[in-house]
Amino acid sequence: MTEIALRGIAKSFGETPVLNGVDLTVRPGEFLTLVGPSGCGKSTLLRILAGLEAADAGQVQIGGQDVTTVRPAARNLAMVFQSYALYPHLSVADNMLTPLKLRDLGRVENLPLIGPLVSRGKRAGLRAEVQRTAEILKIDHLLGRKPGQLSGGQRQRVALGRAMVRQPVAFLMDEPLSNLDAALRVHMRAELSQLHRSLGTTFIYVTHDQAEALTMSDRMAVMMGGDILQLGAPGAIYDDPDTVQVAGFIGSPKINLIPGEVDGAGALRILGYRVPVDMELRNTRGPVTVGLRPEHLTPAANGLAGRVVHRENLGSDVFLHVGVEGLEQPLTMRVPPAQAPAAGAPIRCAAKQDCAMIFAPGGKRLRLPQARTAVVA
Amino acid sequence: MRSYAHMWFIGPALFLMVVILLLPIGVAGALSFTDYSLGNAGADFVGLKNYVQIFTRSTYEKMFGATFRYVFVVVPLTVGLGLGAALLINSLGRFGDFYKTIYFLPVMAALIAMAIVWEFALHPTIGFVNTTLERGCGTWLEAWGWYAHGCAEGFPLWLTDRAYAIWTVAFIGVWQGFGFNMVLYLAGLTSIPRELYHAAELDGAKTGWQRFRLVTWPMLGPTTVFVVTISLIRSFQVFDMVEAFYPQGGGPSKSVYVMMFAIYEKGIQQNLMGIGAAITVVFLGFVMVLTLIQRRLVERRTHYV
Amino acid sequence: MSEATVPVAAPVVRFSTTETLKHVVLILGAVIVLLPFYVMVSYALKSPAEIMQGTGGFFGSQEPFRDEYCVKLGNPADDCLVTPIAYNFTTAFGKAPLLRYLLNGVVVTGMIFLIQVLVALPCAYALAKLRFWGREAVFGLVLFCLLIPVHAIALPLYIMLAKLGLTNTYAALVVPWTISVFGIFLMRQFFMTVPDDLIDAARMDGMTEFSIIWRVMLPTAVPALMAFAIFSVVAHWNDYFWPRIVITGDRSLFTPPLGMREFKGDVDGDNFGPMMATALVIVTPLVVAFLLAQRRFIEGITLSGMK
Numbered sequence: 001m002t003e004i005a006l007r008g009i010a011k012s013f014g015e016t017p018v019l020n021g022v023d024l025t026v027r028p029g030e031f032l033t034l035v036g037p038s039g040c041g042k043s044t045l046l047r048i049l050a051g052l053e054a055a056d057a058g059q060v061q062i063g064g065q066d067v068t069t070v071r072p073a074a075r076n077l078a079m080v081f082q083s084y085a086l087y088p089h090l091s092v093a094d095n096m097l098t099p100l101k102l103r104d105l106g107r108v109e110n111l112p113l114i115g116p117l118v119s120r121g122k123r124a125g126l127r128a129e130v131q132r133t134a135e136i137l138k139i140d141h142l143l144g145r146k147p148g149q150l151s152g153g154q155r156q157r158v159a160l161g162r163a164m165v166r167q168p169v170a171f172l173m174d175e176p177l178s179n180l181d182a183a184l185r186v187h188m189r190a191e192l193s194q195l196h197r198s199l200g201t202t203f204i205y206v207t208h209d210q211a212e213a214l215t216m217s218d219r220m221a222v223m224m225g226g227d228i229l230q231l232g233a234p235g236a237i238y239d240d241p242d243t244v245q246v247a248g249f250i251g252s253p254k255i256n257l258i259p260g261e262v263d264g265a266g267a268l269r270i271l272g273y274r275v276p277v278d279m280e281l282r283n284t285r286g287p288v289t290v291g292l293r294p295e296h297l298t299p300a301a302n303g304l305a306g307r308v309v310h311r312e313n314l315g316s317d318v319f320l321h322v323g324v325e326g327l328e329q330p331l332t333m334r335v336p337p338a339q340a341p342a343a344g345a346p347i348r349c350a351a352k353q354d355c356a357m358i359f360a361p362g363g364k365r366l367r368l369p370q371a372r373t374a375v376v377a
Numbered sequence: 378m379r380s381y382a383h384m385w386f387i388g389p390a391l392f393l394m395v396v397i398l399l400l401p402i403g404v405a406g407a408l409s410f411t412d413y414s415l416g417n418a419g420a421d422f423v424g425l426k427n428y429v430q431i432f433t434r435s436t437y438e439k440m441f442g443a444t445f446r447y448v449f450v451v452v453p454l455t456v457g458l459g460l461g462a463a464l465l466i467n468s469l470g471r472f473g474d475f476y477k478t479i480y481f482l483p484v485m486a487a488l489i490a491m492a493i494v495w496e497f498a499l500h501p502t503i504g505f506v507n508t509t510l511e512r513g514c515g516t517w518l519e520a521w522g523w524y525a526h527g528c529a530e531g532f533p534l535w536l537t538d539r540a541y542a543i544w545t546v547a548f549i550g551v552w553q554g555f556g557f558n559m560v561l562y563l564a565g566l567t568s569i570p571r572e573l574y575h576a577a578e579l580d581g582a583k584t585g586w587q588r589f590r591l592v593t594w595p596m597l598g599p600t601t602v603f604v605v606t607i608s609l610i611r612s613f614q615v616f617d618m619v620e621a622f623y624p625q626g627g628g629p630s631k632s633v634y635v636m637m638f639a640i641y642e643k644g645i646q647q648n649l650m651g652i653g654a655a656i657t658v659v660f661l662g663f664v665m666v667l668t669l670i671q672r673r674l675v676e677r678r679t680h681y682v
Numbered sequence: 683m684s685e686a687t688v689p690v691a692a693p694v695v696r697f698s699t700t701e702t703l704k705h706v707v708l709i710l711g712a713v714i715v716l717l718p719f720y721v722m723v724s725y726a727l728k729s730p731a732e733i734m735q736g737t738g739g740f741f742g743s744q745e746p747f748r749d750e751y752c753v754k755l756g757n758p759a760d761d762c763l764v765t766p767i768a769y770n771f772t773t774a775f776g777k778a779p780l781l782r783y784l785l786n787g788v789v790v791t792g793m794i795f796l797i798q799v800l801v802a803l804p805c806a807y808a809l810a811k812l813r814f815w816g817r818e819a820v821f822g823l824v825l826f827c828l829l830i831p832v833h834a835i836a837l838p839l840y841i842m843l844a845k846l847g848l849t850n851t852y853a854a855l856v857v858p859w860t861i862s863v864f865g866i867f868l869m870r871q872f873f874m875t876v877p878d879d880l881i882d883a884a885r886m887d888g889m890t891e892f893s894i895i896w897r898v899m900l901p902t903a904v905p906a907l908m909a910f911a912i913f914s915v916v917a918h919w920n921d922y923f924w925p926r927i928v929i930t931g932d933r934s935l936f937t938p939p940l941g942m943r944e945f946k947g948d949v950d951g952d953n954f955g956p957m958m959a960t961a962l963v964i965v966t967p968l969v970v971a972f973l974l975a976q977r978r979f980i981e982g983i984t985l986s987g988m989k
Contacts (some may be wrong), residue, residue, distance in 0.1 A: 072579050102581035386804035393861035402830070415841060485979070507719070617939075662833070
């Protein structure tokens with residue numbers, strides 16, 4: 001079990017800064033996801049870790065050793081690419097055999113014709129290894145085929161297999177599910193999680209899809225603009241985002257971000273209505289942003305008056321988009337189907353007790369000691 | 378009305394294809410069994426006589442010799458140099474376009490004009506090549522036996538010496554043709570997904586050679602098949618230079634008597650249409666077999682996309 | 683991903699020596715490639731004496747010299763002093779109607795391309811977008827004809843043209859090239875990628891099949907046509923074999939490559955300069971066009987790679 005650490009990684013392409021001194025420690029054996037919108041630098045960070053890209057500044061450590069200048073091959077990491085990057089001219093078995101051959105066979109043994117003769121025993125061992133891995137992934141019946149003859153899901157497994165045979169220190173995955181259709185993607189999420197549990201190896205996973213991040217990771221790092229904004233367990237980040245950006249990125253449907261105000265008495269108000277918050281806003285006065293997730297709003301007799309402009313029925317829940325006069329964006333609100341009014345109906349909505357998150361004008365979360373204890377409890 | 382539109386669209390093309398491309402093959406086939414000459418009222422059927430001549434007479438033995446010598450020098454060299462130049466240029470990044478432009482120039486320039494320029498450059502006494510070589514005399518270059526011999530006895534008469542003529546012509550063919558292959562290879566190289574190189578890197582391909590073996594060469598397979606075939610067909614058709622250098626007879630001791638020139642000489646110059654047609658048929662046979670082999674190979678390889 | 687476009691920058695130490703070595707090899711190649719171009723331009727600038735003696739560097743001294751031919755014509759010797767450049771180029775344009783050749787080249791390549799498009803475009807459209815009996819057979823024929831290099835069947839074509847009395851005419855230069863199966867194939871492949879909806883929409887708007895070709899398909903095919911134009915023009919401007927066969931006597935029908943023959947035959951020193959000037963004039967149009975629009979040219983020439 002090896003710890004992987006990135007220290008002060010900075011990188012820019014020409015004039016454009018992509019990473020601004022990122023620090024990240026990956027615990028041995030964990031499933032860590034780097035999640036963020038495209039262009040946030042997450043793929044670059046992964047490629048720097050892999051050694052495919054050189055950082056302008058900073059250090060990459062694997063198991064306490066500085067590997068910043070070590071070649072990718074020598075880092076003993078395996079990568080699953082977005083396009084799978086299988087060698088199209090080689091069979092599945094040969095694809096999986098390639099990293100083993102390059103690692104274990106010498107120069108002479110890798111020669112065509114002569115190579116197989118001098119290294120027959122070794123090669124048999126490697127083939128057995130491939131066979132074993134293929135059986136775990138249930139692709140042993142595909143070993144003779146070429147990648148072009150496989151479906152997307154099968155290619156995905158072969159790419160995983162090629163990564164697994166080597167028993168690397170960690171698996172790096174760059175959006176590996178983005179080329180699959182929706183149903184298969186959900187299925188592969190579960191399978192990857194299971195695989196991670198059974199292998200016990202570190203997974204470092206890059207995605208722009210927050211659903212993947214939330215469902216699979218032990219911890220996730222939310223990246224934006226070349227920085228890690230928040231690192232933590234998926235639940236903690238969802239419930240307790242540090243900044244308005246993180247709150248806005250994680251969660252679907254999106255969190256409602258509403259302009260509000262803390263009045264002279266320290267009460268939080270939206271369009272004049274008081275939002276029930278169990279914290280004393282002693283030192284804050286003036287405009288703030290109030291974050292309310294769809295499940296934190298509820299129909300109420302006295303609340304913000306609006307009209308249902310759109311109604312999305314998902315079966316188990318109904319999401320109402322409520323247009324409120326004075327707010328630019330309609331509010332999104334989750335209600336049980338039984339209580340859902342028809343589109344066009346007038347409705348009043350109020351925030352549930354203690355659910356509102358308050359962000360200062362700069363985007364920083366405003367927290368008070370009481371509030372924090374409340375969340376932890 | 379729509380049901381007839383296609384007749385108007387297909388008709389002209391179909392007519393021209395039949396008259397200009399298919400009919401001549403039939404005509405050549407038919408004439409190859411006769412002793413037809415243009416201007417004669419009729420022609421006599423001579424059976425396989427023309428073909429027997431092609432495969433027995435020493436003139437045609439020389440024809441095949443010259444053609445195959447040319448082809449077997451030009452094809453490997455244009456393909457190899459094309460690939461080499463493409464790999465080098467591709468690895469450069471910045472000044473690549475500069476070299477690409479230069480290497481492609483001979484492809485654009487009319488070969489007949491450039492052939493005559495080469496003829497001057499290779500002129501035995503006042504040509505640029507030999508005067509430059511002579512300047513090297515008396516230096517360390519004379520350690521090379523061939524060079525010392527040249528200094529003492531005079532450098533070769535490149536185009537008129539039997540021992541050099543075909544190789545000199547082949548050299549000009551390589552000079553003219555490798556830029557074309559380079560461009561095809563460059564196109565092939567840019568279509569290789571970058572991620573494959575990254576995968577190879579992570580799989581442990583440390584040396585450039587290993588990455589070439591694992592990714593570049595296999596991925597260029599379809600390009601190579603195409604490049605080899607088109608180089609073969611182009612070099613089988615070499616004519617301009619031969620006619621420019623040796624308007625009569627096909628070079629010293631017919632050592633540069635290539636097939637296209639033979640067709641031209643027999644058919645047009647000597648009005649021996651029967652034998653010319655027979656060479657045409659043999660020639661077409663070569664070219665078609667080559668192209669069919671290429672198509673078969675491409676079909677087999679396109680499995681992996 | 684926006685970050686994905688970056689080249690492999692493996693963290694290996696860049697040895698500048700390998701980089702330098704690559705440049706050395708490439709420059710050496712460039713020198714050999716450029717050598718005849720150097721000779722051509724240089725000889726076109728120099729006087730016969732300088733060419734014979736190998737003096738004068740690249741540009742020659744440009745010292746006026748006496749044109750013997752002019753003197754022979756009975757002109758006073760002082761009027762016959764010419765600078766080498768002027769001598770080479772006036773001789774090139776004067777001894778042979780080089781301008782006429784260039785004009786012929788433009789006319790012939792232009793005609794060939796125009797007719798090729800007129801024939802190929804409708805056929806390609808029908809093969810790609812219309813359903814009719816025998817379509818597969820016609821396409822099969824196109825694929826078969828792709829195997830036939832027109833140069834190879836020059837002899838029977840020549841006989842047929844001779845029988846029709848067409849040798850030594852513009853028609854002889856143009857007719858064999860009017861059908862470009864490659865053009866049909868290329869355009870068909872291109873039209874296959876045009877969505878059927880576009881054609882159906884045009885039909886709903888009341889266009890005839892004919893106007894669909896020229897008003898809908900032709901404009902969408904412009905990039906492919908440009909490439910094909912370059913492919914076709916380069917091939918036929920530089921073609922020597924076919925004009926050599928069908929144009930035997932009439933100099934007024936010569937295309938530029940045939941013009942190179944004017945000075946062949948009397949290969950003595952006096953004509954080296956004019957000859958190289960002629961070569962320069964013939965080669966320049968395409969080379970300059972290529973230098974101006976390199977990407978398009980390379981695209982056009984490598985088009986055949988799509989087969």
